[in-house]
Amino acid sequence: MTSLFDPLEAGDLKLANRIVMAPLTRNRSPGAVPNTLNATYYEQRATAGLLITEGTAITQQGQGYADVPGLYTPEALAGWKHVTEAVHRAGGKIVTQIWHVGRVSHTSLQPNGGQPVAPSAVTAKSKTYIINEDGTGSFAPTSEPRALEISEIVGIVEDYRKAARAAIDAGFDGIEIHAANGYLLDQFLRSGTNERTDAYGGSIENRARFLFEVVAAVTAEIGAGRTAIRISPVTPANDISDSNPQPLFEHVVAGLPDGLSYIHVIEGATGGDRDFLQGETPFDYAALKAAYRNKGGKAAWMVNNGYDRELATKAVESGYADLVAFGKLFIANPDLVERLRDNAPLNAPDQATFYGGGARGYTDYPAKEKAA
Secondary structure, eight states, X not given: OOXXXXXXXXXXXXXXXXXXXXXXXXXXXXXXXXXXXXHHHHXXXXXXXXXXXXXXXXXSTTOOSTTOOBSSSHHHHHHHHHHHXXXXXXXXXXXXXXXXXXXXXXXXXXXXXXXXXXXXXOOOSOEEEXXXXXXXXXXXXOOOOEXXXXXXXXXXXXXXXXXXXXXXXXXXXXXXXXXXXXXXXXXXXXXXTOOOOSTTSSSHHHHTHHHHHHHHHHHHHHOGGGEEEEEOTTOXXXXXXXXXXXXXXXXXXXXXXXXXXXXXXXXXXXXXXXXXXXXXXOOOHHHHHHHHHTTTOOOEEEEESSOOHHXXXXXXXXXSOSEEEXXXXXXXXXXXXXXXXXXXXXXXXXXXXXXXXXXTTTXXXXXXXXXX
């Protein structure tokens, strides 16, 4: 019987186990440049079968939160090289989540103080993290976005391609395209945020067009086996919604390349209710997976949201999932793989230190031996 601790080949990735560190925004890369503290943080968690970095902006326009890393400056790429080298020295595998936040941003974070961009000029009822004039960080309402001109979309597709290449050049084992949680690609997919009447709006086929163009550009650049994608079919994160998500996301997965590394599915409301309902009927995740497998899709299937040791074990042993991603548990337990294997007690995460700050609540959680 397959277990959480068995190895797996996911596309071009050869993973030591099926336990994944989920992408987690921590706001500890000032100037969008990864630093030594970031390298320590990821290195501590390198026993995971796979580390997925925090969302990493493909351009300044794609930046939605202060002090999150980017992939668009030489300084950032040099910083990421230190991170990937540290993880590889520790025997780990690491991919970066490439990210454009779209409307979930603030003018203070945008080039020349401009408006964030979105499929349509619909402001998100959400907040982002900014640096105030006195140097302190705080959460603030998102700024009003502007609708992208159709002529601009090809340039953003190119930005994703460049970011994927930059990530591989910085030593990452692959990339994860962030198409979840109400950010730009998700905004195009959803009827609640996409009011366009051109080739990128209206029908499911049109709303998915931008995502498929990004996937095609990235896989052509770095190969499908080093490319993954994250989706969140029913999450309300960042004020996102769709009236009928089941056919939308079955169309999305059915249109993805067969040989992707993995498909990362957030079940329910991100960080909340696993049974969250959007639309009139509960979302059928088994049917979603079948929509991909039935057309010959071979990517590993990764599940996420509220999984503990018992749920994760059942998911893998039953064949429901190939990989399980853990978020908050990895924040507080750098040695989570060992703790899960031994069914050992877990450190509790300190939510007050999730966003911004220094080593406290970031790299100072004790390993099992020291905790004991």
